[in-house]
Amino acid sequence: MKDRPSEESTSEKSGKVTSARESSQPSEVEVLIRDGEAVRGISHLTQSVERTRLDTEGGVLVAEVDSLSHKRHRILFDRNTNLFEFQLIGQENHHSVVYRLDELLCVQNGFVKLKGGVPQNNKINTTIKTLYFYFVYRKNKHLWRVREIAAIFDTNSERDYWLNILTATLTKIRSRPKNIIVYINPFGGKGKAKKIFQDNVEPFFRLTPGLKYSVLMTERANHARDHILEMEAEKWYHLDGLVSVGGDGLFNELLSGALLRTQRDAGRDVDNPNSDGLVTPHIRFGIIGAGSANSIVSTVHETSDYPTAAVHIAIGSECNVDVCTVHQANKLIRISANAISYGWLGDVLRDSETYRCLGPVRYQWSALRTTIRHPIYRGTVKFTLSHKDTSDPQTKLPKCIEPCKECESRKTQSSDSPHQYDYHWHAEFTHVICCVIPTVTPFTPHGLAPFTGIGDGTLDLAMVSRVSRCQNIQFMRRAAMYGGKELYKLDRTLNVYRVIKWSYQPDEGQPDPGTWNLDGEILEQTFEEPLQFALHPQLISFFGRDAAQIKPTKSSFIKKRKSSIIYQ
Numbered sequence: 001m002k003d004r005p006s007e008e009s010t011s012e013k014s015g016k017v018t019s020a021r022e023s024s025q026p027s028e029v030e031v032l033i034r035d036g037e038a039v040r041g042i043s044h045l046t047q048s049v050e051r052t053r054l055d056t057e058g059g060v061l062v063a064e065v066d067s068l069s070h071k072r073h074r075i076l077f078d079r080n081t082n083l084f085e086f087q088l089i090g091q092e093n094h095h096s097v098v099y100r101l102d103e104l105l106c107v108q109n110g111f112v113k114l115k116g117g118v119p120q121n122n123k124i125n126t127t128i129k130t131l132y133f134y135f136v137y138r139k140n141k142h143l144w145r146v147r148e149i150a151a152i153f154d155t156n157s158e159r160d161y162w163l164n165i166l167t168a169t170l171t172k173i174r175s176r177p178k179n180i181i182v183y184i185n186p187f188g189g190k191g192k193a194k195k196i197f198q199d200n201v202e203p204f205f206r207l208t209p210g211l212k213y214s215v216l217m218t219e220r221a222n223h224a225r226d227h228i229l230e231m232e233a234e235k236w237y238h239l240d241g242l243v244s245v246g247g248d249g250l251f252n253e254l255l256s257g258a259l260l261r262t263q264r265d266a267g268r269d270v271d272n273p274n275s276d277g278l279v280t281p282h283i284r285f286g287i288i289g290a291g292s293a294n295s296i297v298s299t300v301h302e303t304s305d306y307p308t309a310a311v312h313i314a315i316g317s318e319c320n321v322d323v324c325t326v327h328q329a330n331k332l333i334r335i336s337a338n339a340i341s342y343g344w345l346g347d348v349l350r351d352s353e354t355y356r357c358l359g360p361v362r363y364q365w366s367a368l369r370t371t372i373r374h375p376i377y378r379g380t381v382k383f384t385l386s387h388k389d390t391s392d393p394q395t396k397l398p399k400c401i402e403p404c405k406e407c408e409s410r411k412t413q414s415s416d417s418p419h420q421y422d423y424h425w426h427a428e429f430t431h432v433i434c435c436v437i438p439t440v441t442p443f444t445p446h447g448l449a450p451f452t453g454i455g456d457g458t459l460d461l462a463m464v465s466r467v468s469r470c471q472n473i474q475f476m477r478r479a480a481m482y483g484g485k486e487l488y489k490l491d492r493t494l495n496v497y498r499v500i501k502w503s504y505q506p507d508e509g510q511p512d513p514g515t516w517n518l519d520g521e522i523l524e525q526t527f528e529e530p531l532q533f534a535l536h537p538q539l540i541s542f543f544g545r546d547a548a549q550i551k552p553t554k555s556s557f558i559k560k561r562k563s564s565i566i567y568q
C-alpha cells in the first residue's frame, strides 16, 4: 500500500513563506507544445534554494520537498518555458524528471483514488503539507492516463502557495476549454452512455481547474443539432467545446449544428458546392465513443478508450480535421467527417435498418444478404484531383462504358472550355467509397482509406467496378483483415485517387438508384439529381493530438526508479 502522509503523522515546521501575491498571479498562459522533442532540464536556472522562492514575475518557482519515502527533492517550475523539474538532491549523481505544464491536469491538497490511471470518484482526501500533482501521460501506443506525484512541503502555507499559484496558472492556459456542453444519447450503443460518462469522463472534468460543463441528455433524434442551432448567441459564443457521448450519428448532429450555425452567423452560403469560404467554428469537438461503431473517435485517437478521449478534452489538446459537405440540386444536404460509401456498403446499411431488433449482429446478417443479392450500379463518377496526387487518371482509368454522356459532351465542347470536374468514369460499380479520414471501425481496424490523414486536405476516393461475388468477398475480407494499405498493395488496379471534389449520378433505367452510407447514416440517391461532394480542409478542430508525435512512456521505469517522484 502506498505510504501517504496523514493529518496525524505530519507536523508543521515553522518557517517564513512568501504569501501568494497579486503580482505573482499569472496572466493568460500560452503553452508551447513541443511533442516528441527531448525536453531540456531547467536545473541550470537555480543553484541552491532553501524554500519557496519566486525569482521574478514569470520567473522560476522553487521549493524543497520530501517524497513519500522521505527522500529530499527540489521542484522547479519555470514560468517562462512552462516546465517542471523534479530533482533528487543529496545524491552523487544528478537524477531528475521534467514535465511540461500542459501535461499537468491539476494539483490537489489531497489525493484522489486512481485505478489504472483513471480517477475513481471525486472525493479529495485532504492531507496537510502534501501537494499532489496529477500529470497525464501516454501509457502505451494508444492509451492516455493520469499519474500522481506527491510532494511533502515543509509547511502547510508553502504547499498552499504552490497550490494556488499552479491552479491559477492552469486556469489561464489558453488552449484548455473553460465552458463545454456534453450531449449524451442515452440510447446510443448498448444504452450505457450516461454511465460511461459518469464513470470514465466526469471525474477528469471535475478535477480540471476552471472547466465548467453542462450535460444535456438527448430526448430524440436531432435534439442536439436543434439545441445548438437555437442556443442564445451569448451562450454560444461563451462555449469553447461540444462533446458527444454516443455514436457517430450523435457526433454528426453536433458537427452539423455547429457548422450550420457558424455559417449562418457569418452570412456564408452553405448550399453552393463550389464555395470554399466556409468559416471554422470557434468551438472544438470532443467525442466519447459510446455508440455501436465509434469510427470517428477510433480514427482520431486510434482507440475508442473513454479515459483517453476525456484526457484530451481536459488538457485541451487540439487537432484539425477535414470535413466534406454533400450537396444536391444546389442545396447542402449532409456533412461528413468520416466515410461516404455507395454500392455494397450502402445497401448493407439500408438492409440492416430492417433488422434493428437484432442489435449489432444485424450488420453481419445484412452483409450476408447483400452479398447474395450482389448489387451493381451503373453511373458516372466525376472528380478533381488534389495537387497531392501524382498519378494521372487518364492513363489508369479503364474506358467508360458506352454510351457515355460525359464523353460525348466533352467531344462536342472545345478543349479549353472549363469543366466543373477534371476527370470522369462511366462504369458499373460494386463500390464507390470516399474517406475523409482513415476510417477505423470495428470492421476495418486498420483503417479503410489507404493514404489519407485526418487533416491532410484530401479525400480518398476508391472506385471498384463490377467484380464477381467471390472477388467482392475477397475484397471486403482483405480490407477488414489488412486495411486499405494492404488492399492497395495487393491490387494495383484499384482506382484510388486523392481528390478535392467529386460527384456521382446513377444512370436512369435501373431498378434502383442505390443508397449511400454517410458516416453510418442512410442517404438516399435519386435518378434526377447527382450528389456533389466538396472537401473543406481542416475546417473543424477536435480535442485530440496527433498520436505519432508523442512517444509512449517506457514501461521499464522500475529499473530507473530513484524515488517515488523520479521514476522515468
Ligand SMILES: Nc1ncnc2c1ncn2[C@@H]1O[C@H](COP(=O)(O)OP(=O)(O)OP(=O)(O)O)[C@@H](O)[C@H]1O
Pocket (backbone or CB within 6 Å): 184, 185, 186, 187, 188, 189, 190, 217, 218, 219, 220, 221, 222, 223, 245, 246, 247, 248, 249, 250, 251, 253, 290, 291, 292, 293, 294, 520, 521
Ligand atoms: N434520445 C434519442 N432518441 C432517439 N434517437 C436519438 C436520441 N439521441 C440521438 N438520437 C439519434 O440516434 C442516432 C444514433 O445515435 P448514436 O450515433 O449516438 O448511437 P449508435 O448506437 O452508434 O447508433 P448507430 O446504430 O447509428 O450506430 C443518431 O443519428 C441520433 O440522431
